[in-house]
Amino acid sequence: MRIVFEDEPLDLEQPIWRYSKTDRFLDFVKTGHIYFAAARQFQDPFEGAVAVMPPGFPVDPRYAELEYGDWAFEELRRLTKINCWHRAQYESDAMWQLYAGAWKGVAILSTPSRIAAAAEQFRLQPQYGHEDLWAGNVRYVDLLKDRLRVSTLHRFLYKHAAFS
Template sequence: MYLQNPDIKLPEDPDTIVWKYLDLSKFLDLLMSKKLFMSRSDKFEDQYEGTFSEPTYEEIKKLSANNPDFLNYYKTHREKVAISSWHLNEYESFAMWQIFTQNSEGLAIQSTISRLQKALNPETNYAQYIGEVNYIDYKKEYIPFDDLFFPFLFKRKSFQYEKEVRIITDVKQNNITLNDGLKINVDINLLIEKIYIHPKSENWYKNLVIALVKELGFDFEIDKSDLESAILI
């Protein structure tokens, strides 16, 4: 279930477009299970994921001088938070194709902020929050810690190209252990507005994706990315 948090920043326009780039196996798993996979926060490639900037860490260290459990709680909290990452962009991104797909056989899901919010409502086991990531200098800038989600909504400026919007859930109250992550129930038809096929893919691949989607009972608009369309001169 999606819950609004007034402290978490989101684009003002609910029709703001977001993207998810993934390979065919992960896409088919999404359609077949009707569940969205969310990665455990400390399993991301960025080792700073869910941690604090230096100014914030120094303040927390002072506060925990007589209460070591305070600092340990923040360290272990990363194991209880799961994240689904989406790319905020009006248009598809060549860089995202390069980073998140391989062998010219990936695809991109186009959605919107409002679609994400509504698509999360079938999930009743875990509360979901959506927020836009802030990119800061971890040596100089401060990350607030009055909200437990804030460490997961800040990243280093080096990752600014990701323009990330995140679906976040915290399972600490559910008394479960996350291994690699968590799968949550979603409304697939609300989640997906359109599908784009990898710009370097062959026509047979596009036809395969169309056939598989139809076989699974869905009727999304599917098109090939136009990043590799023929030049006009």
């Protein structure tokens, strides 16, 4: 497992929690695979964004159609797979309600080191090299005020402050 932010150490033994609905957990038990969602599957419409326009702000018609860079980013959002965990010493009532179907789900307790040890190498195709498993702490920024100037990998570890 590789760490995204080299300037911010990640405690590989810190407890992390994954809250999910029962059917997702049963699928994990049956297959042995943890589900990774595409970046564009999240409810957060700003997932991977580098800036956010204020609500009701008029859109400049020159930007109405996607250009190559925009299209490439949408493909990146489709291809980037994410699995989120909650870093805490104890269970979280808010996380139960948000992700486990109002206490009708399952919470998995683990550590980053245990996940790294259990993860098998993944290849999109047999002839390709293996995909790296990346980990990092999410950073929250006010995307209404700031524009991120980060790599395509890093932009998925930043979230709009409204989601903190």
